Amino acid sequence: MQTISVHGAVIPTLGFGVFRMSDAEVERVVPAALEAGFRHFDTAQIYQNEAALGRALQAAGARREELFLTTKVWVDNYSRARFAASVDESLDRLKVDQVDLLLLHWPGDKVAIADQVEMLNAVQAAGKTRFIGVSNQNIAQMKETVALSQAPIVTNQVELHPYLDQRALAAAAKSMGLVVSAYYGMADGAVPRDPLLQRIGAKYGKSAAQVALRWLVQQGFVALSKTARPERVAENVAIFDFVLSEDDMAVIGALARPDGRLVNPPGLAPAWDA
Template sequence: MQTVSVKGAEIPALGFGVFRMSDDEVERVVPAALEAGFTHFDTAQIYGNEAALGRALHAAGARRENLFLTTKVWVDKYSPEPFAASVTESLDKLKVDQVDLLLLHWPGDKVAIADQIAMLNAVQAAGRTRFIGVSNQNVAQLRESVALSAAPIVTNQIELHPYLDQQAMVKAAAASGVSLTAYFGMADGAVPRDEQLCAIGARHGKSAAQVGLRWLIQQGFIALSKTAKPERVAENIAIFDFVLSDEDMAAIGKLARPDGRLVSPPGLAPAWDA
């Protein structure tokens, strides 16, 4: 598996996310993901399936040293004692002593970024996570987080797909030495149905979904794939045996549109840069 190197972390470039999956779906699909070669698994407290992921990995006999596990702290835990307690609960559910990457899930509008970063650093210093990062921050928040954090901020996990122009964040993250992790890479089902992406895929013997994931990986992003169907897992990971041309990349980049953002919950999302 290709990796992204950032501030001492080696993060598998393609991860398997379990957003909007039931416990049964997680426990059915994770063995197939492991068999296909996935080692990077991404969950969150609010997903309600950390325990299912922990059970599935344990039952499959996955070796802890071969895994890269990410989870996220929900916004209602953004005070010191609840924050630390919620991380302990996450570790118990995942059946591990520490995760590889712990993220702040949303910046929200109730707790200062400085306080959020202080709590994140405290649990990292306590050995509960190897690396720390953020999610859904705008450019100003990311710069503030990087400036305030004692430990390196290794990623900002954000909505990233062909229909959303994230160039302001791409430039800011590069300037700060922070990786970007892409979620919603399929744009809630729009990417696999896109006629232009289907045509590009046909030239490479690949699906539109594979083209969408390859477009992310080829830009140096970390991409989260997802499927609840074990029979589809192998397709998701088969993106390292072809290369999109410069013309392909440019054409996909032109799909961005003003209404491309799909995820922006009130009270959680910041003022976006675009």
């Protein structure tokens, strides 16, 4: 598995996400993910499957030192009374003493970024996470977070797929020393069905889904893949044995469209840059 190094964090380029998976699905697919080579697992408090992931990893005999675990603090816990306590609860559910990466899940509109960053830094200083980052922040919020944080911010995890142009945010993140982590890479099922991506994949003996994941990692992003079907896990990880041509990379990037954003919850999402 390839990795990306940023501020001392060595992050596997391809992660396995468990968004919208039931406990049973998580416990069924995680052993297959480990067998296929996945070591980076991404969950969140709001997914309500941290405990299932912790059980699955423990039952499979995964070695903690080989794993890179990411979870995210939900906005309802952005208070001095709840933030650190909620992280403790996440650690208990995951059956670990600390996670590798802890993210602020959404900026929201009720708690100032400065307060969010202060609480995030405090739990890192307490040893509950090795590294910290954010998710779903726009460029201005990233800049504010980086300026206010005592510890390095290693990533901004955002929606990113061929139909959404995130070039401005990616360039801003790079200039600030952040890695962009991409979620929703399959665009809620649109990518595997895309005829153009299927045609490009055929040239390389790959599926449209593999092409999209390769497109992400080839740009230097961390890509989060997902499947609840153990038989599909090996396909997701098999993206490091081919390289998309510059022309194909450009053609895929040209699929972006103004209505490409799929995840935009009111009260949680910021004013997007594009």
